[in-house]
Amino acid sequence: MSTFLHQRPLHSTISDAYxxxxxxxxxxxRQISLLSRTGLIVLLSLLLIxxxxxxxxxxxxxxSTTKPSLTKWQQYTLSQAVSFVAxxxxxxxxxxSQPYLxxxxxxxxxxxxxxxxxxxxxxxEDYATLYKVNEKWPGHAVLVPPAPDxxxxxxxxxxxxxxxxxxxxxxxxxxxxxxxxxMYNDVDMVWLQDPFPYLEGNHDVYFTDDMAAVKPLDHxxxxxxxxxxxxxxxxxxxxxxxxxxxxxxxxxxxxEELQAQPWSKxxxxxxxxxxxxxxxxxxxxxxxYLLPQSAFPTGGLYFKNQTxxxxxxxxxxxxxxxxxxxxxxxxxxxxxxGLWLLDDASESPxxxx
Numbered sequence: 001m002s003t004f005l006h007q008r009p010l011h012s013t014i015s016d017a018y019x020x021x022x023x024x025x026x027x028x029x030r031q032i033s034l035l036s037r038t039g040l041i042v043l044l045s046l047l048l049i050x051x052x053x054x055x056x057x058x059x060x061x062x063x064s065t066t067k068p069s070l071t072k073w074q075q076y077t078l079s080q081a082v083s084f085v086a087x088x089x090x091x092x093x094x095x096x097s098q099p100y101l102x103x104x105x106x107x108x109x110x111x112x113x114x115x116x117x118x119x120x121x122x123x124x125e126d127y128a129t130l131y132k133v134n135e136k137w138p139g140h141a142v143l144v145p146p147a148p149d150x151x152x153x154x155x156x157x158x159x160x161x162x163x164x165x166x167x168x169x170x171x172x173x174x175x176x177x178x179x180x181x182x183m184y185n186d187v188d189m190v191w192l193q194d195p196f197p198y199l200e201g202n203h204d205v206y207f208t209d210d211m212a213a214v215k216p217l218d219h220x221x222x223x224x225x226x227x228x229x230x231x232x233x234x235x236x237x238x239x240x241x242x243x244x245x246x247x248x249x250x251x252x253x254x255x256e257e258l259q260a261q262p263w264s265k266x267x268x269x270x271x272x273x274x275x276x277x278x279x280x281x282x283x284x285x286x287x288x289y290l291l292p293q294s295a296f297p298t299g300g301l302y303f304k305n306q307t308x309x310x311x312x313x314x315x316x317x318x319x320x321x322x323x324x325x326x327x328x329x330x331x332x333x334x335x336x337x338g339l340w341l342l343d344d345a346s347e348s349p350x351x352x353x
Contacts, residue, residue, distance in 0.1 A: 070131055073130055073131060073134045073141070073142075073143075074127075074130075074143075076134075076139075076142050076143075077142070078123075078142050078144055078171065078174055078175070079174075079178055080142075081121055081139065081140075081141075081142035082121060082175055082178055082180055083178075084139045085118065085119055085120065085121045085139065085140060086119060086180055087118060087119040089179065089180050089181055090119055090180065090181040090182070090183070091119055091120075091121050091175060091180050091181070091182050091183070092111070092116060092119050092120045092121070092182075092183045092185065093120075093121050093123060093171065093172070093175065093182055093183065093184050093185075094107065094120070094121075094122055094123065094184070094185050094186070094187050095122075095123040095125055095167070095168055095171065096122055096123070096124060096125060096129055096133075096187055097124075097125040097126050097129060098126050098128045098129050098132075099327065100187055100188075101129065101132065101350075101353055102331070102342060102353065103187040103188050103330070104122065104133075104187045104350070105342060105345065105348040105350050105353060106187075106190065106334070106339075106340060106341050106342050106348075107185065107187040107188075107189055107190065107191075108120065108348050108349055108350060109341040109342070109344075109345075109347040109348045110189075110190045110191040110192070110341060111191050112347055112348070112349065113191070113347070114191050114193065114194045115194075116194070116196075117349050120140060120349075121140060121141075121142065122140055122141040122142075123141075123142060123143070123144065123171055124141045124142065124143045124147075125143070125147060125167075126143075126147050127143065127147060129141065129143075130142070130143040132350075132353070133350065136349070136350040136351055136353075137349045137350055140349070144167070144170075144171060166258045166271050166274075168184070168236070168271060169251045169254040169255050169258070169271075169275075170251075170255060172184060172239070172241065172251055173248060173251035173252065173255070176241060176243045176244075176247055176248050176251065177243070177248065178243075179243050180243060181240070181241065181242050181243065182240070182241055182243075183195075183238075183239070183240045183241075184238070184239045184240075185237065185238055185318070186237040186238070186320065186322075188320065188321040188322065188330055189237065189238065189318055189319065189320050189321065190318070190319050190321075190334070190339045190341070191317070191318050192316050192317060192318070192319060193295075193316070193317040193318075194317075195240075195295075195296075195317050195318055198291060198292065198295055198296075198317060199240055200289075201289065202242065202287075203242070203287045203288065203289035204241065204242060204244045204246030204247040204250070204286050204287040204288065205239065205240070205241050205246065205247050205250050205279075205286060205287075205288050205289065206239065206240040206241070206289045206290075206291055207234045207235065207238065207239050207240075207279070207288070207289075207290065207291065208234070208235050208237070208238045208290070208291050208293075208296040208298070208320075209224060209232075209233065209234060209235070209290060209293060209298065210233045210234060210235035210237075210272075210298045210300075210322075211224075211227075211233050211298065211300075212298055212300030212301040212304065212305070212323070214293075214301070214305070214308055215293045217292075217294055217312075219290075219292070219293060220290070221289050221290045221291075221292075222288070222290060223279060223280070223283050223288050223290065224290065226280065229273075231273065231276040231277055231280050232276045232279060232280060233276065234272075234275065234276050234279055234290075235272065235298060235320065235322070236271055236272045236275040237320050237322065238291075238296060238318060238320065244287075246282075246285065246286035246287055247286070249282050249285060249286060250278050250279060250282050250286055251278075253277075253278035253281055253282050254271075254274055254275050254278040256278075257273075257274035257275075257277045257278050257281075258271060258274045260274075261273065261274055292315075294312045294315040294316070295315055295316060295317040295318070296317055296318050296320075297312075297316065297319065297320075298320060298322060298323065299319070299320050299321050299322040299323040299324065300322070300323035302316070302319050302320075303321075303323065303324075303333060303337065304323070319339060321333060321334060321339075
């Protein structure tokens with residue numbers, strides 16, 4: 001993996017202790033002049049090789065100020081990371097850019113309370129996140145290059161956000177091909193209970209509905225019927241998959257749909273419609289399972305229908321803070337509902353950020 005180059009100006013600290021004699025000065029100055037020009041060219045060429053070419057080949061530069069520990073994480077691969085964190089051939093994955101680090105820590109606290117934090121892998125979408133997480137929690141973050149622009153990746157509806165989220169199915173497909181079960185979560189979620197007992201049977205793909213309309217408690221676990229846009233409204237925020245041909249097919253189709261529906265200024269898409277098209281187009285070939293709404297409600301239901309929340313009290317497992325945009329608004333709503341857990345950061349594997 002490439003390293004970043006930080007060059008400092010080179011200052012000569014050596015003075016000439018033996019100046020030229022008058023008889024030597026004329027001829028020697030001509031030689032020095034020639035050598036200076038030649039030497040300068042050679043020096044510049046050497047700097048170019050050391051500073052530009054070698055980092056791209058993975059060879060350390062003598063002028064690099066990157067710490068050895070950081071270089072280690074730059075070279076850390078997804079397969080190595082999954083092998084390190086997986087427990088019982090299962091890994092819990094999230095994808096995070098630096099602005100979302102507080103949400104990551106909040107999510108991790110809730111997972112720690114369910115004793116599943118050791119199998120969490122953070123797919124860092126910028127180097128700052130890669131270094132910070134591995135500094136605090138070594139081995140639990142990996143970056144799959146190239147890194148998206150971390151300054152735009154957090155703005156919903158932007159091209160940066162699309163580029164950020166559209167990488168997700170490739171990461172998940174890679175993990176499946178390595179032979180692991182994988183659970184994906186957005187980090188604006190909070191676990192209230194252990195979700196694994198709800199992953200009944202041996203289905204290929206498990207998911208949650210993003211619709212706020214109340215379902216019967218004993219609703220079907222089949223893929224819901226399409227909505228007005230001709231597709232379902234399944235949330236790409238919470239997915240569990242087994243390493244089956246069916247699950248891999250869904251991820252491949254998701255990648256294809258993202259390529260067929262690129263972001264544009266007129267159509268500011270995100271990854272979720274493509275995920276739904278992938279589910280709809282593979283439904284007859286893949287064993288799909290809709291998780292119970294009472295356990296995995298969308299934010300549009302949990303935060304906006306308090307009658308339903310009281311009627312289903314004790315059944316909620318994972319809460320998603322969606323149907324709202326903006327960091328401050330999300331944090332305030334978590335606070336209002338007692339779901340912002342960072343007041344005691346010691347519970348987080350990352351400690352105090």
